[in-house]
Amino acid sequence: MSENGQIPSLLPAKLYIVATPIGNMSDITYRAIEILQQVDLVAAEDTRHSGKLLKYYQIKKPMFPLHDHNERERGKVLIEKIQSGQSVALISDAGTPLISDPGYHLVNECREAGVDIVPIPGPSAVITALSAAGLPTDRFSFEGFLPAKEKGKQDKLKALIEETRTMVFYESPRRVTDTVAQIVNIFGADRKIVIARELTKTFESFYALPASEMVDWLNQDTNHCRGEFVLMVAGAQKDEESIPQVALNTLALLKEQLPLKKAAALTAQIHDQKKNELYKWGLDNL
Known part of the structure; x- marks a missing residue:
């Protein structure tokens, strides 16, 4: 038994990225529950919020706050814990960690440190x-x-x-x-x-x-x-007959330094457009 009274995890010492429910508490995978039950430590964006999820599933694990304001500094502490033999689960307030949630710096530093990362898929808004x-x-x-x-x-x-x-x-x-x-x-x-x-x-x-x-x-x-x-x-509806605005912007810039015919030819090469159409547009608009 460890110093904090917890039974040591049987999981390999890795970082587990665990997706949690985005609303309905039942939207969690069996694997996610098993991982949270077995890890040594749960790193959470908001320990009070995530504590409700763990309590709901009767999971008692030490929690470690990891959020936008402390991730760069505290991430190193988590890496040291994993390297010393502890398994760590990363969860966010809801959904899949790192998707508009903290965790990028931790995962990036784990990669650099040679720490294994295991994604546990699940809900994503x-x-x-x-x-x-x-x-x-x-x-x-x-x-x-x-x-x-x-x-x-x-x-x-x-x-x-x-x-x-x-x-x-x-x-x-x-x-x-x-x-x-x-x-x-x-x-x-x-x-x-x-x-x-x-x-x-x-x-x-x-x-x-x-x-x-x-x-x-x-x-x-x-x-x-x-x-x-x-x-x-909904995405923009592409008009096959129209010239993309980015090509028109390029043509306008090149026209300031080059004759229109040359500017149209270069723009056509850059944006894979028809030079005659670009040239005609330039005559009418530039």
């Missing part, structure tokens, strides 16, 4: 939301949380204006209305949006509307902005 959204899922782009400041948010959305994949964002209740309003301004009023709210919980709900109508819906009732949100945005 991104995949859960996409599976029931009714948007294309063969290709998608997970963007996490948008910047909180308005200019940063606008810049990020503008960089995605030509993204053809379904885009997935996490958003807070306080910012969701503003974010959808920015999508209207940048992507257009007709861009389809699906909001997934309170996934796997009692009031789980999905709403699919054009962007402008989604703003109206969010403003109709303060209750519409409550809960945890996954915001999914």
Whole structure:
């Protein structure tokens, strides 16, 4: 028996990345429970929050706080514990660790230190939301949380204006209305949006509307902005006849230094476009 009264783990001394429920406590794998029962130590984003999960499954293990503010410093301590023979499970408040949650620095440092890492798959809000959204899922782009400041948010959305994949964002209740309003301004009023709210919980709900109508819906009732949100945005519809904006930007820049014909030829090579179409567009617009 160890100094803290715990029976030493029979698990190999490794870092186990354990996915936990995103809402419904029953959404956890048998393997995840077994790992949490057997490890020597559980590293958690919020030990009070995760303590409720362990208590629910009658798991009594020492807990170690690891969050955004202490990960770089405390991660080294966990690596030392693993190297000394202890097994450690990393969990976040909900879902799969590292997916918009702490853990990247720890995993990266474990790789550098030669510490083995074992993923224990399970719930993820991104995949859960996409599976029931009714948007294309063969290709998608997970963007996490948008910047909180308005200019940063606008810049990020503008960089995605030509993204053809379904885009997935996490958003807070306080910012969701503003974010959808920015999508209207940048992507257009007709861009389809699906909001997934309170996934796997009692009031789980999905709403699919054009962007402008989604703003109206969010403003109709303060209750519409409550809960945890996954915001999914349909990708841009690619017009095969149109010239990508990035190519037009390149043409405009090159035209400042070169004759239009030469600028169009170079732009065509860079962006795999037709030089005659670029040249014609330049005559009409530059």
